[in-house]
Amino acid sequence: MFNDKRGKKVVLVSHCILNQNTKLDRCAHYSGAISEVVQLLLEKGIGIIQMPCPEMFRLGLDRQVALSTDPTIESEDTRIAKIMIDKKSQEICERMAEDVLYQIEEYINNDFEVIGLIGINGSPTCGIETTWADFKEFKGYGAFIKALDSKLSMSGIKLKMTGIKAHDPISAVEAVNILIGNK
Numbered sequence: 001m002f003n004d005k006r007g008k009k010v011v012l013v014s015h016c017i018l019n020q021n022t023k024l025d026r027c028a029h030y031s032g033a034i035s036e037v038v039q040l041l042l043e044k045g046i047g048i049i050q051m052p053c054p055e056m057f058r059l060g061l062d063r064q065v066a067l068s069t070d071p072t073i074e075s076e077d078t079r080i081a082k083i084m085i086d087k088k089s090q091e092i093c094e095r096m097a098e099d100v101l102y103q104i105e106e107y108i109n110n111d112f113e114v115i116g117l118i119g120i121n122g123s124p125t126c127g128i129e130t131t132w133a134d135f136k137e138f139k140g141y142g143a144f145i146k147a148l149d150s151k152l153s154m155s156g157i158k159l160k161m162t163g164i165k166a167h168d169p170i171s172a173v174e175a176v177n178i179l180i181g182n183k
Helices: 034-043 052-060 073-083 087-109 143-155 169-179
Strands: 009-013 049-050 113-120 130-131 137-139 161-164
Touching: 009 087, 034 049, 034 169, 052 073, 073 130, 087 143, 087 169, 113 143, 113 169, 143 161, 161 169
Parallel strands: 009 049, 009 113, 113 161
Antiparallel strands: 130 137
């Protein structure tokens, strides 16, 4: 099946890797996609699966920032981190994780290589090596990645994951090269 030009290799990416327009205000480092990462994946013939953005689904594009305040990025990340662990947010993350798991299983069941997942370090929802809470970055998964990792574990699927930061494209490309086996 699938006897055409497709490379049968895919990687999952956090939503904002392909669309920086979904980022928290003052956190976008590109007008569109993180071009260095996307270009690398395109050059290697790897399909890109864009995961949904749980923060946008839960809080909207503006993340429900109170206009009467002058919040810092740190205070907003802390506020969002608290919201993303409440019951409603957890339900959203669980539902999205199930949808992503279905896609992963479909690719695996059709003999595709799911190379791994690229998340955003420091994100309260999509952090891989680091996440955010209480005004600081610390080791651990964000809320959505934690839900997805749990679903993967229950399904017996091991998926390599790496986190990047948009403001550091050199390190991001290095991390993605390691993930895809290019180094």
